[in-house]
Amino acid sequence: MVMPAWHLRDYHDDDLDQAIQIWDQSRLADEHRVFPVSEVMAAAKAGQTAVVAVVGDQLVGMAVAQAFGRRGWILLVALASRWRERGIGSALLAEVERRLRALGVRHVSALLPAGAAGTKALENSGYRFRDDLTYYEKTEPPGTADADALAALGGRILPDGLWDAMAGMEREKEIIERRVVLPLTEPTLADRYGVAPPKAIILFGPPGTGKTSFAKAVASRLGWPFVELFPSRLAADTSEGLAVALREAFADLAELDSVLLFIDEVEEIAGARSGKAVDPGHGVTNELLKLIPVFREHDARLLACATNSVRSLDAAFLRPGRFDYVIPIGPPNPTARAAIWARYLRTCADSVDVGQLVGASELFTPADIEFAARKGAQGAFEREVTQRQGRAATTEDSGRPATTEDYLSAIADTRPTLSTRMIEEFAEDIDTYSRL
Numbered sequence: 001m002v003m004p005a006w007h008l009r010d011y012h013d014d015d016l017d018q019a020i021q022i023w024d025q026s027r028l029a030d031e032h033r034v035f036p037v038s039e040v041m042a043a044a045k046a047g048q049t050a051v052v053a054v055v056g057d058q059l060v061g062m063a064v065a066q067a068f069g070r071r072g073w074i075l076l077v078a079l080a081s082r083w084r085e086r087g088i089g090s091a092l093l094a095e096v097e098r099r100l101r102a103l104g105v106r107h108v109s110a111l112l113p114a115g116a117a118g119t120k121a122l123e124n125s126g127y128r129f130r131d132d133l134t135y136y137e138k139t140e141p142p143g144t145a146d147a148d149a150l151a152a153l154g155g156r157i158l159p160d161g162l163w164d165a166m167a168g169m170e171r172e173k174e175i176i177e178r179r180v181v182l183p184l185t186e187p188t189l190a191d192r193y194g195v196a197p198p199k200a201i202i203l204f205g206p207p208g209t210g211k212t213s214f215a216k217a218v219a220s221r222l223g224w225p226f227v228e229l230f231p232s233r234l235a236a237d238t239s240e241g242l243a244v245a246l247r248e249a250f251a252d253l254a255e256l257d258s259v260l261l262f263i264d265e266v267e268e269i270a271g272a273r274s275g276k277a278v279d280p281g282h283g284v285t286n287e288l289l290k291l292i293p294v295f296r297e298h299d300a301r302l303l304a305c306a307t308n309s310v311r312s313l314d315a316a317f318l319r320p321g322r323f324d325y326v327i328p329i330g331p332p333n334p335t336a337r338a339a340i341w342a343r344y345l346r347t348c349a350d351s352v353d354v355g356q357l358v359g360a361s362e363l364f365t366p367a368d369i370e371f372a373a374r375k376g377a378q379g380a381f382e383r384e385v386t387q388r389q390g391r392a393a394t395t396e397d398s399g400r401p402a403t404t405e406d407y408l409s410a411i412a413d414t415r416p417t418l419s420t421r422m423i424e425e426f427a428e429d430i431d432t433y434s435r436l
């Protein structure tokens with residue numbers, strides 16, 4: 001059978017569909033491709049260095065290159081499977097090289113998956129195979145692609161390690177790890193067991209117990225951007241205006257591949273509606289109730305809402321279907337307090353009786369402990385400076401860290417956030433509201 005003749009021409013935008021089809025014919029290359037479709041197509045669109053081979057109006061081959069100064073890179077050589085071994089690959093390469101030369105390129109390199117359709121053509125066109133090179137790559141965490149969109153939303157990628165930095169709180173950590181983090185980091189496994197990845201959670205508990213820290217720690221574990229929505233900063237004079245601003249804030253998230261959206265003190269916008277026709281909070285609560293189901297439709301999104309007052313949330317807000325889990329973040333128990341003290345004592349952990357501090361800081365939240373630890377260290381530092389009275393530090397001075405007494409007096413000077421009344425109420429809230 002005589003094959004009809006092929007010829008080369010410039011790549012046009014209309015060729016896109018056929019080009020992708022040809023590329024897809026080589027599954028192998030597809031799995032290991034170095035340059036993603038979007039990058040190759042961007043280069044094809046941008047320059048004079050994309051050439052296709054056609055038979056009639058059928059596209060049978062394509063080569064794309066890009067010039068960087070005197071260096072040119074072949075990004076793609078693809079051939080329709082029926083049209084291999086006919087010299088089309090070499091012809092495409094020769095044409096692309098000619099165009100690269102015209103742009104000042106003197107050295108052409110190609111980086112193709114091993115065994116890709118184009119490797120034969122390269123070998124036939126005088127390219128030297130180099131098996132002494134190793135290819136390295138690094139991919140930014142998802143969501144960073146659009147750094148501008150993220151910055152516009154006031155979002156950021158948080159550092160690694162925030163999860164490990166959460167001291168104690170073993171019970172909370174275990175629940176959040178199992179229910180929230182693992183289904184999102186192990187989606188295939190979760191799917192096999194029929195576990196739906198969580199889309200929205202509420203963290204509730206007294207102030208300073210670590211709700212914000214946990215939300216950030218989850219974003220850090222997932223490698224997702226963290227965006228905090230501040231209802232008070234949504235510019236609006238009226239409740240309708242606020243509802244619109246809220247809707248726009250949610251719509252802006254569409255630009256991100258993945259995101260953990262955090263709303264602190266959510267009772268401010270989802271507080272119980274009074275039932276009065278003119279209740280100013282009404283429209284906003286309704287708007288948020290409508291936005292959550294839409295938010296839930298997207299993958300790689302997690303809404304985390306925090307509240308100190310779960311009992312003042314609107315009942316409709318808490319109904320199943322909107323939030324997957326309603327998780328209590330409680331006051332630290334003695335073990336957790338010991339871990340938190342140890343974390344903040346750092347250098348002088350050996351010289352201080354942590355057990356005494358734990359006993360003396362019973363109604364303390366992690367935030368209170370952080371504050372008292374700082375105060376204790378500051379007290380010791382000031383004493384040292386006073387005693388030294390202007391003398392410069394010598395190595396002998398370095399052996400006097402803060403003592404147990406320094407910390408005990410700092411504790412005595414710190415007003416605990418918690419009260420027995422709050423702890424009782426929290427226990428009631430756990431019974432009434434928590435959903436794990």
Ligand SMILES: Nc1ncnc2c1ncn2[C@@H]1O[C@H](COP(=O)(O)OP(=O)(O)O)[C@@H](O)[C@H]1O
Binds near residue numbers: 211368
């Ligand atoms: N488990 C913890 N270990 C160490 N420090 C903690 C822990 N939980 C909270 N903190 C510290 O306490 C402070 C208050 O925590 P935060 O997350 O803002 O509490 P909340 O959001 O519940 O009010 C933060 O400075 C945080 O670093």
Ligand SMILES: [Mg+2]
Binds near residue numbers: 208211212213264
């Ligand atoms: Mg907080």
